[in-house]
Amino acid sequence: MAPIIEIRNVTKEFKVLERREGLWGSVRDLFSRNYKTVRAVDSVSMTIEQGEIVGYLGPNGAGKSTTIKMMTGVLEPTSGQILVGGNIPYKNRTKNAQEIGVVFGQRSQLWWALPLVESFKLLRDIYQIPEKNYQEMLALYQSLVDIEPLLHKPVRQMSLGQRTLSDILAAFLHDPKIVFLDEPTIGLDVSMKAKIRTLIHALNREKKTTVILTTHDMGDVDALCRRIVIIDKGKMLYDNDIDHLKSFFGSYRTLKIRVEGGLKAQAEKIQGELPEFPVTADDEWISILVDEDKAKVIDVLGKLQSSYEIRDMKLEEISSEDVIKKIYEEGVQ
Amino acid sequence: MKKKGLRFYAGIYFRILAQDLKSKMSYRADFIISTIGMIFTNISGFVSFWILFRSFPSVNGWSYHEMLFLYGFSLVSLTPVQCLFDNNWSLRQYVYSGDFIKYCFRPINLFFYYQSEVFDIKGLGQLAFGIGTIAYSWGKIGLAFTPLMLIKLIVFLMTASLIMIALQNAGAATCFWIQNSFYVLDLAFRFKDYAKYPITIFSPVFRFIFTFLIPIAFIAYYPSLVILRPDQVPLLSWLSPLVGIVFFWLSYKLWMYGATKYSGTGS
Numbered sequence: 254m255a256p257i258i259e260i261r262n263v264t265k266e267f268k269v270l271e272r273r274e275g276l277w278g279s280v281r282d283l284f285s286r287n288y289k290t291v292r293a294v295d296s297v298s299m300t301i302e303q304g305e306i307v308g309y310l311g312p313n314g315a316g317k318s319t320t321i322k323m324m325t326g327v328l329e330p331t332s333g334q335i336l337v338g339g340n341i342p343y344k345n346r347t348k349n350a351q352e353i354g355v356v357f358g359q360r361s362q363l364w365w366a367l368p369l370v371e372s373f374k375l376l377r378d379i380y381q382i383p384e385k386n387y388q389e390m391l392a393l394y395q396s397l398v399d400i401e402p403l404l405h406k407p408v409r410q411m412s413l414g415q416r417t418l419s420d421i422l423a424a425f426l427h428d429p430k431i432v433f434l435d436e437p438t439i440g441l442d443v444s445m446k447a448k449i450r451t452l453i454h455a456l457n458r459e460k461k462t463t464v465i466l467t468t469h470d471m472g473d474v475d476a477l478c479r480r481i482v483i484i485d486k487g488k489m490l491y492d493n494d495i496d497h498l499k500s501f502f503g504s505y506r507t508l509k510i511r512v513e514g515g516l517k518a519q520a521e522k523i524q525g526e527l528p529e530f531p532v533t534a535d536d537e538w539i540s541i542l543v544d545e546d547k548a549k550v551i552d553v554l555g556k557l558q559s560s561y562e563i564r565d566m567k568l569e570e571i572s573s574e575d576v577i578k579k580i581y582e583e584g585v586q
Numbered sequence: 587m588k589k590k591g592l593r594f595y596a597g598i599y600f601r602i603l604a605q606d607l608k609s610k611m612s613y614r615a616d617f618i619i620s621t622i623g624m625i626f627t628n629i630s631g632f633v634s635f636w637i638l639f640r641s642f643p644s645v646n647g648w649s650y651h652e653m654l655f656l657y658g659f660s661l662v663s664l665t666p667v668q669c670l671f672d673n674n675w676s677l678r679q680y681v682y683s684g685d686f687i688k689y690c691f692r693p694i695n696l697f698f699y700y701q702s703e704v705f706d707i708k709g710l711g712q713l714a715f716g717i718g719t720i721a722y723s724w725g726k727i728g729l730a731f732t733p734l735m736l737i738k739l740i741v742f743l744m745t746a747s748l749i750m751i752a753l754q755n756a757g758a759a760t761c762f763w764i765q766n767s768f769y770v771l772d773l774a775f776r777f778k779d780y781a782k783y784p785i786t787i788f789s790p791v792f793r794f795i796f797t798f799l800i801p802i803a804f805i806a807y808y809p810s811l812v813i814l815r816p817d818q819v820p821l822l823s824w825l826s827p828l829v830g831i832v833f834f835w836l837s838y839k840l841w842m843y844g845a846t847k848y849s850g851t852g853s
Contacts (some may be wrong), residue, residue, distance in 0.1 A: 323689060327690045347692075347693045347694065350693040353691070357688065360685055366605075375602060379694055407609065448634075
């Protein structure tokens with residue numbers, strides 16, 4: 254089957270005015286302008302299959318939104334090809350819009366003054382959803398989340414969580430091939446986050462909808478995405494399974510121990526004995542970052558036990574958050 | 587996907603309109619106050635007109651009732667822009683904050699979708715008031731009431747509306763390029779005040795500007811000549827329906843061009 258999204262060597266450049274400093278600088282800007290070209294997305298390529306949930310990650314200003322805007326047809330790429338469901342998004346914006354759903358975290362696309370059910374009916378008309386499909390979708394929604402109390406509430410009166418939930422339901426309503434979710438859980442409480450993750454997961458499974466998810470919340474990524482794509486400064490850093498990412502960096506584990514005597518002093522002593530691993534100490538624990546390619550944690554522990562009185566210990570896996578942070582900071586070697 | 591024709595768009599529009607009215611009427615105090623406000627706005631507009639013309643019985647050969655006709659004509663022709671295109675006033679904020687992007691994701695015409703979101707019910711009072719004024723001055727001037735005259739009146743009212751809408755669209759569309767475009771839009775909208783007067787009272791320079799550059803003379807003056815001065819209608823009056831359509835089309839193209847150039851702020 255042909256991939257649902259194909260991006261080949263896509264680059265997007267913006268011309269931005271270089272402003273001079275100070276009042277005099279502003280006056281000079283009025284008469285002579287210096288433009289510089291900023292490359293927001295730099296020859297990015299990826300292929301996404303129908304039904305995948307892809308986590309699209311990167312620090313603020315990495316070029317995520319720009320890529321999404323190109324895929325939704327709002328922006329035209331400077332160079333390269335994008336095909337979304339066989340369409341060139343920028344050239345067939347309205348045709349592309351029929352095939353996709355979009356949720357931008359804090360910006361509701363629903364009619365502010367209308368009860369949710371009226372927004373749904375309008376969307377049914379706009380997307381020309383057959384009545385049968387529309388009713389089936391509502392029944393599915395009701396079985397996944399209890400939407401009955403939300404249906405007759407004006408969007409304006411909803412809490413942020415309810416509104417986000419409604420926006421997500423609205424984006425899936427016309428059974429699009431792809432849904433773009435831009436930070437869907439931003440600012441939500443823990444239980445609402447869980448509810449929304451479950452919902453996205455269920456809709457993806459039921460409808461085989463491809464989901465492109467941008468987020469800064471690693472909880473979203475761990476709960477939903479098998480595959481992640483990381484970009485920074487417009488360049489693609491990583492595109493692979495999340496498990497692969499962990500094994501790539503995750504040969505590191507942190508061994509934490511508590512021993513008799515002053516922790517700071519003991520930590521320095523341990524560092525002397527284990528020069529290949531960084532050892533740090535805080536008020537409670539001595540932390541040893543063990544690279545398991547070099548030595549097994551259990552061997553390190555055994556070695557320490559022979560010379561120290563270990564009162565307590567724990568082992569920490571490196572989390573995806575740590576991994577991503579490492580990539581943002583150091584890149585992929 | 588079926589073809590989206592006029593019926594499709596009309597259906598969507600009336601659905602949004604019905605919902606909008608329903609939700610507005612559910613806020614009773616709000617509804618009553620804006621209705622009262624609307625009545626007073628119209629009355630005060632008329633009173634200042636009346637005071638002015640008590641001291642000047644005629645302006646450049648135009649009698650009080652003919653001026654009243656012009657006044658009523660401009661009120662009615664401003665109704666569509668007020669009722670249907672009021673969202674143009676908010677365009678600037680949507681573009682500035684980046685919220686405009688939400689309009690770009692629907693599989694329907696962007697301009698239509700944006701304008702359909704707001705229907706300003708206040709314009710209806712102005713419409714009623716304007717029709718009353720036209721009817722009253724019509725009788726006082728002693729114009730004949732024939733089907734032909736009625737058709738002329740309707741055609742030229744629509745022409746005038748199109749020009750006003752075009753001015754406002756173009757004014758609003760500047761916000762896609764200019765940060766603070768409120769003044770442009772406000773300026774465009776203020777020109778309507780000059781539309782109430784016969785263009786012959788202005789100096790030749792302004793007459794030229796108001797005819798060819800900012801065509802507000804087409805809002806009330808040239809069209810109403812057809813009805814008030816049937817024996818001395820200039821060619822420009824007969825051209826005004828064409829001018830209206832062309833200007834509306836140009837302003838629509840400008841608006842859409844701006845919207846497609848729009849890239850939104852980062853999020």
